Amino acid sequence: xxxxxxxxxxxxxxxxVLDAPEQLQTLPPYAEVDAALMQQVLEEAGKFVGSxxxxxxxxxxxTGARFGAGQVTMPPGFRAAYQAFWQAGWPxxxxxxxxxxxGLPAVLEAVLYEMLSAANHGWTMAPxxxxxxxxxxxxxxxxxxxxxxxxxxxxxxxxxxMCLTEPQxxxxxxxxxxxxxxxxxxxxLVSGGKIFISGGEHDLxxxxxxxxxxxxxxxxxxxxxxxxxxAPKFLPDGRRNGVVCERIEEKMGLHGSPTCALRFDDATGxxxxxxxxxxxxxxxxMNAARLHVGLQGIALLEAAWQKAxxxxxxxxxxxxxxxxxxxxxxxxxxILRILTTQRAWIDGGRLLAYxxxxxxxxxxxxxxxxxxxxAQRWCSLVxxxxxxxxxxxxxxxxxxxxxxxxxxxxxxxxxxxxxxxxARVTMIYEGSNExxxxxxxxxxxxxxxxxxxxxxxxxxxxxxxxPPAVLQRFEQLRSxxxxxxxxxxxxxxxxxxVADDFLQATALALLGWAGARIGAGLPHWLAPARALRTWxxxxxxxxxxxxxxxxxxxxxxxxxxxxA
Ligand SMILES: Cc1cc2nc3c(=O)[nH]c(=O)nc-3n(C[C@H](O)[C@H](O)[C@H](O)COP(=O)(O)OP(=O)(O)OC[C@H]3O[C@@H](n4cnc5c(N)ncnc54)[C@H](O)[C@@H]3O)c2cc1C
Numbered sequence: 001x002x003x004x005x006x007x008x009x010x011x012x013x014x015x016x017v018l019d020a021p022e023q024l025q026t027l028p029p030y031a032e033v034d035a036a037l038m039q040q041v042l043e044e045a046g047k048f049v050g051s052x053x054x055x056x057x058x059x060x061x062x063t064g065a066r067f068g069a070g071q072v073t074m075p076p077g078f079r080a081a082y083q084a085f086w087q088a089g090w091p092x093x094x095x096x097x098x099x100x101x102x103g104l105p106a107v108l109e110a111v112l113y114e115m116l117s118a119a120n121h122g123w124t125m126a127p128x129x130x131x132x133x134x135x136x137x138x139x140x141x142x143x144x145x146x147x148x149x150x151x152x153x154x155x156x157x158x159x160x161x162m163c164l165t166e167p168q169x170x171x172x173x174x175x176x177x178x179x180x181x182x183x184x185x186x187x188x189l190v191s192g193g194k195i196f197i198s199g200g201e202h203d204l205x206x207x208x209x210x211x212x213x214x215x216x217x218x219x220x221x222x223x224x225x226x227x228x229x230x231a232p233k234f235l236p237d238g239r240r241n242g243v244v245c246e247r248i249e250e251k252m253g254l255h256g257s258p259t260c261a262l263r264f265d266d267a268t269g270x271x272x273x274x275x276x277x278x279x280x281x282x283x284x285x286m287n288a289a290r291l292h293v294g295l296q297g298i299a300l301l302e303a304a305w306q307k308a309x310x311x312x313x314x315x316x317x318x319x320x321x322x323x324x325x326x327x328x329x330x331x332x333x334x335i336l337r338i339l340t341t342q343r344a345w346i347d348g349g350r351l352l353a354y355x356x357x358x359x360x361x362x363x364x365x366x367x368x369x370x371x372x373x374x375a376q377r378w379c380s381l382v383x384x385x386x387x388x389x390x391x392x393x394x395x396x397x398x399x400x401x402x403x404x405x406x407x408x409x410x411x412x413x414x415x416x417x418x419x420x421x422x423a424r425v426t427m428i429y430e431g432s433n434e435x436x437x438x439x440x441x442x443x444x445x446x447x448x449x450x451x452x453x454x455x456x457x458x459x460x461x462x463x464x465x466x467p468p469a470v471l472q473r474f475e476q477l478r479s480x481x482x483x484x485x486x487x488x489x490x491x492x493x494x495x496x497x498v499a500d501d502f503l504q505a506t507a508l509a510l511l512g513w514a515g516a517r518i519g520a521g522l523p524h525w526l527a528p529a530r531a532l533r534t535w536x537x538x539x540x541x542x543x544x545x546x547x548x549x550x551x552x553x554x555x556x557x558x559x560x561x562x563x564a
Pocket of ligand 1: 162163164165169170171172195196197198199254259425428429430431432433434435438
């Protein structure tokens, strides 16, 4: 039971609910992108994913990436699939034609990566950072660097990495110690140790382009002293650069993706962007990656749901209420509840993620400043919500899908336990979910007293006639935000205590909106719509209650919770 893309659903959401072609055609680069072209691209992508990538899911997990003598050998079939992938032009889908790309909208790339992650999360980690690396180099690289590397990265002929983490520097990148020493020819010698680098070494592509955060000699301490460097595995003259893979991690899942400890030993690198502004340059890469990690959560949930539904349609146990003979387990209310609940999260998440990808294109290409501003607001507020809430659901929902198999889910045979193991890391990397919650509440919502969030709700309310329950959730969050901003002015730690609840409440408010927008747009939506209303959205009130309780305590001067 390999994953198979459900193209009809994707098509309905993109064309029927979001009017993607009409929206995108207002942007000069996509004037020619119509529904037929989008459908054709997605059908071809679906065929490639289903035939070339999904069959490698099991071998990626069981054989895994292997390390020996500084080299990483990828699981059988991975290199051939990668070569076929880039040679068919898939990584270049949304890159500009002048860089060797196909110039198609970001939303097509988003759907492609969703399908790839559902089919084979481990394999997809390798090309997963390409687009971010491309955008980062395009916007911040010197002409010389772009001439040498931009097309290779755009086409995917060479893969890229993002080297941030060090043993002492995880969420807090201000603690990065890797150094960069300027050389007379304008290059730098980069030295230091990085850990947890996805795809830091492998045999998929002929070169690997590392994007490394490091400190110049005159760097101030903290995050404002970080600069970004490009250091390839092989230098332009063909020599091996001083980048050594010391080991790969043994881990819970994602065995098809080598998680590398890299040592930079006077490796030659070139500055990308301005000195000490490395985080700024890297954020381009990280923001693209965060949407994609949110999509990984949706993708893994879809893969788990497909397996669970297939199993529930065949397995018979006991009699369901009202039945006269042994029933399929899908007819037992408890199992139906699991399946329809996950379906609601998947389709609602897709609508939000696809819309976010469309907004990314609006931000880049729309001629009107006001429209670009609303797109910026959307991306800034919705991206952390998607990343955190849908990776959380990706893991917990996949675990619920495993439950559908009973004991058969806990053994390897059906492949569902692999999805649960693989999904866990999405809650941790690309900024852990706790960091996403802080980003949302403390950096994006509270500083303007909730004005941007309120403007987002206004925009959604003006676009459609929404059901009263959706509007009420918007209003409740709006007034809660005002109260929180006031309380935070005299109890600064309060928002940190409630950030996760606030993010989850925002996710549920947006999921309620997505559910209303999907309406009759999906043929199978009736049961998930009921699941959404009955079992998912009531959590909104609980999250609000948790926040309100702490607000009440603060307003009456009760002490903060003690340390564990
Ligand atoms: C499989 C895998 C692949 C990875 N790929 C890459 C990669 O390609 N490149 C790369 O650079 N890194 C990569 N990482 C590293 C990843 O980004 C980090 O693990 C992550 O940023 C968290 O850092 P940490 O593990 O040091 O945890 P810590 O930062 O030590 O955090 C530990 C816990 O404390 C919480 N925490 C920390 N600070 C705060 C705070 N201020 N408020 C609330 N909670 C907080 C965290 O959420 C977490 O729960 C990868 C990791 C894994 C496991």
